[in-house]
Amino acid sequence: MNITRENIDELNAVVKVDIAKEDYSDKVEKILSDYRKSANIPGFRKGHVPMSLVKKQYGKAVLVDEVNKLLQDAIGKYLVEEKLDVLGNPLPKPQDDLDWDSDAFSFEFELGLAPEFDVKLKSKKAITHYNIIADDKMINNQVDHIRKQYGKLISQEEVSKESEITGKFSNEAEGIENVATFTLDRLKGKSNPKMVIGTKVGDVVTFKTKGLFNDDHDLMTFLKVSHDDVHGLDVEVTFEVSEINKRELADLDQELFDKLFGKGIVTTVTELKEKIKADSEKQFTQQGDQKLLNDVTEYLVENTKFDLPATFLQKWMQTAGEEPMTEEQAKEEYEKSEKSMRYQLIEGKLIQEHNLQVQFEDLKAYAMEMIKGQMAQFGQMNPTEKELEDIAARILSNQDEVKRLSEQLMSQKLLDLYKREANLKTKEITYDDFVKEFYS
Template structure:
């Protein structure tokens, strides 16, 4: 057997695999002899069927199967030994022209080669948001806590700041939703005016256009689907079943202990510091995700290289469960091109900077994850033996291993970007972050 590679250009090559009769004849003969021993053909005892008859009936199929096995095994071996960095899989070039009645065969395969390129993570600065909890947010959080732990007092009619429990109905949109709203949820002045002074048992007609502070509240309070929630403009009936106001809880030691445990927080100042600390930890996760997304987009945009587009479109057309038309394959390539580019960029960064995950790291991460889950159920001090046993069970599940591995790889890439990319830190409030980052 002989395999040769001919480069068409820097991104495309053709492999030619020459298979001679001596490469496959012993294996084909062995398989046919086994067929002969086990064949059940009327008129012949088992194991005494003439070899010529077996060859006539099964010879071509066995030949094709064994040559293809030989072909695939040696293709894989060649690509590995030659360290060829290919995209997709080799595509047969002349499979319809093979004469299976011949003794020797020549197969050709198109290869798509991975491009050569450099990655510069410092080429363009990316904003790294530091989200802070401002005084307004802290005051609102304290107010929310005081309301949440406050005393509920029943009322006879609606006033500003009250909670109203009732049922929204509409035949037009098949709405029948029991819910609790506050007057602060209402945006529309006319709708708010209609509710003011209303009593238990009253049925109020309300226009949904501009009713709530956000159209997504139509899902929450009216129970409509997401697509209906945006721009909903109908009339609904709201039957008032209960009116309450909340007497806000006092900021005292009893409340602080209820929130954080005995003696952890002892004053309003410490309460706000604790809220600020917890909030900014959560904000960091959002900031990190935004940073990761932005660095990825920047690398895709600023790392220039060509791809074997025609080869990849052909490969996409035949690699799925269902073969795609040329137009479908082109469309799928357009959708997946950015993802493929980043796979190549990420692969290069991982290889050059040793950003891989070891089994010990997988195990350690699993144990920390287990400890966190056990702590939620009051088991704060599990033994190493317990952790090892549960971790072993988790790591025997390939899907779990894949999920944890991907999470650790993402964490490593994020840390690498934080330490090596060109970043400009910008301190913002949460509201400003949402506005700048997503609007």
């Protein structure tokens, strides 16, 4: 067997594989001999079928199969030995005139080669890393929410500004019929709350859905309308009052603190607010880090310049999936996924250059820390090392979970690298301002 390569350019090459009779003949003969021993052909005893008949019936199929196995094995070894970094898989060139009655064969494969490039983490313009904080307004709102959540409901005769009302929204034509509970501060403007204040159980009020709630997404919750239908919904709905309550706020006392955090962990309102602030900002850290990860990724893709073997990749995409694609479909798919391909190459380069490997011990420690955090959410604050190890062992026995956690851990390693090496500036921002700036 002889393998040669012709480089078309820096990103494309053609590999030629020449296979001689001696490369496959012994294997083919052995397989045909085994067939002869077990073949059931009418008119011949088992094991006494003439070899000429076996070759006539099975010879070409066995030859084709063995040559294809040789090809796949040879190409795989060649790519490893030559240390060729290829994109996609080698594509066989069509050979309509291939003569399987010949003794020697030649095959050609197109290769798409990975580009050479450098990755520069230090941008000229600093990338912002947002430090999201819980301000006094947010903390006080959270305290109010806790007091409402753990407070007592007191039945009322009629609706007041402070009421929590339950009733049924209806519109037969739109298929709306849903029971909902809400406070009047969810209603938008001044006229909507006024229409309800003073009503009693059994009274019916007619609302317009447009501008009914401060947040249009409340229509999804309270009227059970789909996300696609909720935007721009402008119809009338009736609301029949079925229950009126006023919520008496819970006292900020030791009984409430113990119920929230465990006995004696929080003992004063000041400590409560400090705990809310610390817990909130711990969660916000993840959102700030995710924003940083997204921004650095965007910077790297936009500023790391290299070409890709686009024509080869589009041709490869036509046959790589479960369903074959047309040339036009493959071109469209390539355009959608080009940015992702570029980042995968950049990420691979960073992982290699900075030796960011995920070792099993790292993965185990990461899984145990994740489990510990999840258990804490359910009040299990001090699990034993053995408990954590046993749960981690069960999780890591599932290959899908191993893949998912490995990807999460690698993202964390890349994030740590960006924090060390990238040109960053820190900006403090409240959670409300962060949401308004990036998610409104």
